[in-house]
Amino acid sequence: MEGVEVRHGVAGVRRLWQASHTLLVFPIVLILVITVVDQLVPADIHLGPLLVTAPAFTASFAGPRLTGLIGFLAVAAQAYIGWHFGMLFTRNVLVQILALAVLSALIVFFCVVRERHERQLDQVRAVAQAAQHGLLWPLPERMGRLRIACLYLAAEDEAQIGGDLYAATRIVGGVRVMIGDVRGKGLSAIGEAALLLGAFREAAHRHSTLPTLAAALEQSATRYLADFEPADEAGERFATALLLEVPDEDHTARIVSCGHPPPLLLSPGDALTVPSLHPAPPLGIGGTGPEGYTIDVIPFEPGDTLLLYTDGVIEARDADGGFYPLETRAARWSQSGPESLLRHIQRDLRVHTRGHLEDDAALIVLRREPDDHRGRHHGRLIHASGFGHNSATG
Incomplete structure (x- = not known):
């Protein structure tokens, strides 16, 4: 019986992992779309700040590592946009890159806190289930x-x-x-x-x-x-x-x-x-x-x-x-x-x-x-x- 429960648990983790990787396509596509469109619109329109939506969306379904990866890609995309227009080392672009990096780091931090709370809640649930079986057989x-x-x-x-x-x-x-x-x-x-x-x-x-x-x-x-x-x-x-x-x-x-x-x-x-x-x-x-x-x-x-x-x-x-x-x-x-x-x-x-x-x-x-x-x-x-x-x- 315990072996069956372990297999069910492993299968659940595997399904969750696969679902997370499938959803990962959306923030990557979002980064690519924002990067490409920013190069096509008039020069006075800047879409780079929208890149922060990619790590924010990733945090809704993934952990801190994948969120951090998407945040890194978003910062890299912002740097590429600045390099493409020859403005990489201007004050405005550097501030945008720094702001995006800080916001991505904050999102990763909140992912870490959320995972810690989820682990604590899982432990409480496990204790409650044990008490349930001990009290109500x-x-x-x-x-x-x-x-x-x-x-x-x-x-x-x-x-x-x-x-x-x-x-x-x-x-x-x-x-x-x-x-x-x-x-x-x-x-x-x-x-x-x-x-x-x-x-x-x-x-x-x-x-x-x-x-x-x-x-x-x-x-x-x-x-x-x-x-x-x-x-x-x-x-x-x-x-x-x-x-x-x-x-x-x-x-x-x-x-x-x-x-x-x-x-x-x-x-x-x-x-x-x-x-x-x-x-x-x-x-x-x-x-x-x-x-x-x-x-x-x-x-x-x-x-x-x-x-x-x-x-x-x-x-x-x-x-x-x-x-x-x-x-x-x-x-x-x-x-x-x-x-x-x-x-x-x-x-x-x-x-x-x-x-x-x-x-x-x-x-x-x-x-x-x-x-x-x-x-x-x-x-x-x-x-x-x-x-x-x-x-x-x-």
Whole structure:
């Protein structure tokens, strides 16, 4: 897998290098055209100062070395024009040559600064990607009887992680899934998200029922907030969560909601159902024990699809302030596979919000398969950083 990534990286660099050399033709032609035309126009018209456009244009697609080369050619062209007219050592031509050399040097300097900043940004992105994989592990494409696809949309530009979270794990006789939303967005919510994910992965195998699992997550969130919650935010830090359990043999889904939006159930024939749940308070607020959580059981037949989401999806607004109509749009694509459904929603959500989300958003699609698919094949996270800057892949 690493070898494939390296080959893709080398191929990308090679394509970028070839594209830069192709574009290099334009500033060279520009220098030639200005030089030739300057010799053809009347003597009182001087086009030499326009040569500075060549290195300026080159800086838009090339690095400091190629920009410096074009700047040198521009200065040489200016010197040739002065020599052609027998004015090379006049004060006016020397000043023009010096000014062009200084401007070219400044352009090269800004190229060096830009490349340094790009390298720093690449390092930040690499750290963010590592944190992304450490925090949000890509869910398997199949787990038990389920086909799974997931999508994460970060509201902040250049951020790849935030306060929305999800996880899935195999238990004896079924699968457990959690999707949640920490109050806040972006980098400030990462600590609580990491806590809940770690607590779920550890506790999902230890507790036989969803209420006891929810109570364990509540205890973890309460302890964390007691130790790290700022005094001026007391009582304001919490997380909504939806816990889902899908048995292998029973065609149902068991749900416990901790203040989280209910999932959408898509059935063959374009039927859409919004289950009626009995939500408990969000995690980190009430200190509720197992008795405070209600299990809601819904039918989940082979061929059915469950769409889990965070409120960043349904609260996304258009230019007129209207919320995104997830139910209507999801029903339109109910016959799509998990990956295709998420691609449809992402594209439609981008159009609805004009490429800018106000809050992080996450979605999980669970399709119950009729056959016994027990293989565990890790899939790719469909991720969009900065939302409008990337497209989903299935």
